[in-house]
Amino acid sequence: MSKRSFKGNDSINKKKKLKGTKKIIISDISKIQHLETSCIILKNLAFDNEPICSVTLSNLNIYCCLTCGKYFRGKNFESPAYQHALQNFNHKLFVKMCNDTDNYNTVHQFITLPDMELIDASKSKLLTIIQNNINPKAITINTIENKECFDFINKKKYITGCVPLTNEQGMDHVNVIIQLLSQLNEFKSFNEENNILTAATNSTCPNGSNDTSVLLQKKLLKIIRKIWNPELIKANISPIELINFLNNHYYSNQRNFASEEFLHSLNDPKSLYVWLIHHLHNKKLLTENLKGYILVTKTKIDLTNLKPIPNEKPKKFITPFYLLSVDLPKTSIFKEPITKISKNNDEEGKEENCENLLLSSLIEDKFTQPHISKDGFRCEYEIKSSPMHLLIHINRFENSTTTLKISTNLRNKKIVEFQPEMKLFKNSNNINGKNGVNYKLKCNIIYNSSDKSNTNKWSVQILTHLAKFDASPNKEEQWFEIDGLEVKKSDGVLLFLQESYFQLWERV
Ligand SMILES: [Zn+2]
Known part of the structure; x- marks a missing residue:
């Protein structure tokens, strides 16, 4: 099939001009389904790792190839994502990954490369589910209860609110505290406010706390939203993004001048809990x-x-x-x-x-x-x-x-x-x-x-x-x-x- 097969034919239902560039949006359901069946391999997708380009190690403007699950910086000509699509047959459907300024209600862009056609994901159940696995929706009164669900890869039964976390780097004491916090209604129903979005883009927040506490809270709440997600692709979740964040921002940098309380938290769930709730951005509201x-x-x-x-x-x-x-x-x-x-x-x-x-x-x-x-x-x-x-x-x-x-x-x-x-x-x-x-x-x-x-x-x-x-x-x-x-x-x-x-x- 030609890489230009969708351009200029009946599948193009609407066109928009953005910033002077012609954007093509595919909203024809049959064409979207064809792309899904030819490109998406669910077992390769997890979305738990921090989005970092597998070629350049950049963390900016990252797209995930929905065929192999790898991350690439994209999407323009000569970008790793564009080159990946050119060099690999059927690796042409990509989704934009989260970055630190995204919020729980960010809509993620699905795009074909190298054609650069946008997909109207609202027309597809599968793409909506993928979007919710990248960035789970806010927990609402309808999703706050335990429900028996089946994951999309193995049809394996799981219960929302009771989803296992993989043990990354022997940090299972972190996992059990995430599980404990996920049972608190304050954490379940707490969705980032707009001021957090603003604060994350600035070096300091108005109240003097730095953006690290904002990002720590966002990453923790994202895992909790995943634990309560009734549409998981896979019935287990990796907390690797939060673990890496702790390692990079606290454990390695602060070890030399860390408090006793902090050092205790390195293998003790109770000390980690105490340390964590005092380092969250909205600790008063949450605790x-x-x-x-x-x-x-x-x-x-x-x-x-x-x-x-x-x-x-x-x-x-x-x-x-x-x-x-x-x-x-x-x-x-x-x-x-x-x-x-x-x-x-x-x-x-x-x-x-x-x-x-x-x-x-x-x-x-x-x-x-x-x-x-x-x-x-x-x-x-x-x-x-x-x-x-x-x-x-x-x-x-x-x-x-x-x-x-x-x-x-x-x-x-x-x-x-x-x-x-x-x-x-x-x-x-x-x-x-x-x-x-x-x-x-x-x-x-x-x-x-x-x-x-x-x-x-x-x-x-x-x-x-x-x-x-x-x-x-x-x-x-x-x-x-x-x-x-x-x-x-x-x-x-x-x-x-x-x-x-x-x-x-x-x-x-
Ligand atoms: Zn690929």
């Missing part, structure tokens, strides 16, 4: 429902007898918190008279590590027993306002003294028991107008202690709400565990049997 308040009472004491120092008035102040961290009792070398449960009945050696601790009791203890600080204060805590979304950190790990990363060998393996719903803060007075607050577990990050090689160290368990077969309005609750690319059903009442580490609870 408002993650914040609670506690009343702290600090009394100066004599560390030798733990008694208050006379004439020193206790200091009281209210402070916000973004997560509750609970410490586990250290493992004793002596047998303790405590109820024990066995995670693996056939593994006797593990039984001594399976003391039965209740998560709700560990949290209540935090607010009923005073804490003695090293600098000589007795600190008492009282919840004044409980957050809508409560993050609970079960402190299992010690930090390595040399790298500051958490040491997975030095972890506390105790099982912490919980049910998917629990009442907290029962001893706090009048919190949120009632005595105690009910919370329901939404997401549970676990440490995967399997010794198998190539196993992901971090997995995540997610509560989904799926429509019932009888079409009744009530949804069926089902837990799923995402371990690498595998998604399997879990029993909600047995989630505690694994080494839970970081949890998202919702006030109900």
